[in-house]
Amino acid sequence: MLKTADSLAFVDLAEVDPIARLLDMSEKGDEWHVDDSSLEEYSVLAGLPEDFSTGLGGMILRSIGNGSGNVGIDIAGGTNGAALQQLLKPGTLEKALVTNYTDARSDETKAVVGLDHIEGDLCDRATWEEIDGWIDENAPGGLSLVMHRPAGTLQDLPAPFYAGAFRFLLERTRPGGLHFLQIPEPLVIPSPERSLKPVYEEIEDSVEVLFSNVNPDSDFPVIPAHVLLRKN
Numbered sequence: 590m591l592k593t594a595d596s597l598a599f600v601d602l603a604e605v606d607p608i609a610r611l612l613d614m615s616e617k618g619d620e621w622h623v624d625d626s627s628l629e630e631y632s633v634l635a636g637l638p639e640d641f642s643t644g645l646g647g648m649i650l651r652s653i654g655n656g657s658g659n660v661g662i663d664i665a666g667g668t669n670g671a672a673l674q675q676l677l678k679p680g681t682l683e684k685a686l687v688t689n690y691t692d693a694r695s696d697e698t699k700a701v702v703g704l705d706h707i708e709g710d711l712c713d714r715a716t717w718e719e720i721d722g723w724i725d726e727n728a729p730g731g732l733s734l735v736m737h738r739p740a741g742t743l744q745d746l747p748a749p750f751y752a753g754a755f756r757f758l759l760e761r762t763r764p765g766g767l768h769f770l771q772i773p774e775p776l777v778i779p780s781p782e783r784s785l786k787p788v789y790e791e792i793e794d795s796v797e798v799l800f801s802n803v804n805p806d807s808d809f810p811v812i813p814a815h816v817l818l819r820k821n
Contacts, residue, residue: 599753603712625667635815661734669698731763740813748775748784772814
């Protein structure tokens, strides 16, 4: 896949005070309130039907099918990447990557064929460089699926960081590939920059919106906001 010059420049926009971040991480602890969500749980949280055949799982299967070459990634996707495992088991995905701040996978998960793991801070360029290298090696023709559903955490970074991360991942997605995303709050809550609307206007000709519970023009945001996109 063609990449723009310094497609990871968005990481430099994180504007994180490292001392404050360490204190914040210590206060929150290592445990998420919700961890290892299944596809059915992703569906319910987004307002989709929860059944695998009609909810998110069914929409993914109908869009990318079962077949060799399908590669997916779940950014901050839970300790064991439960949703990705559901897609690997029947062959919907051939290869997948889950990322997390630390590696706390079970021994069973470490043995899952086709599921790789990258640990690291998403505010650290080195983490994204590792993700970028993994995509180059495992999905040279582009990702088939990108998921990111960390509602309740990872909500405190500047809007330009999130917009840049989305552009990077969309750039690395093949035509017909899907993005299932919880839209971070700084892109949804109304601001002088109307953060979500410019991003949508930039990419609206290159994607098809299959599902969304948020209107980029609305002054009344839905929290958490979700969207399912297919790249044209």
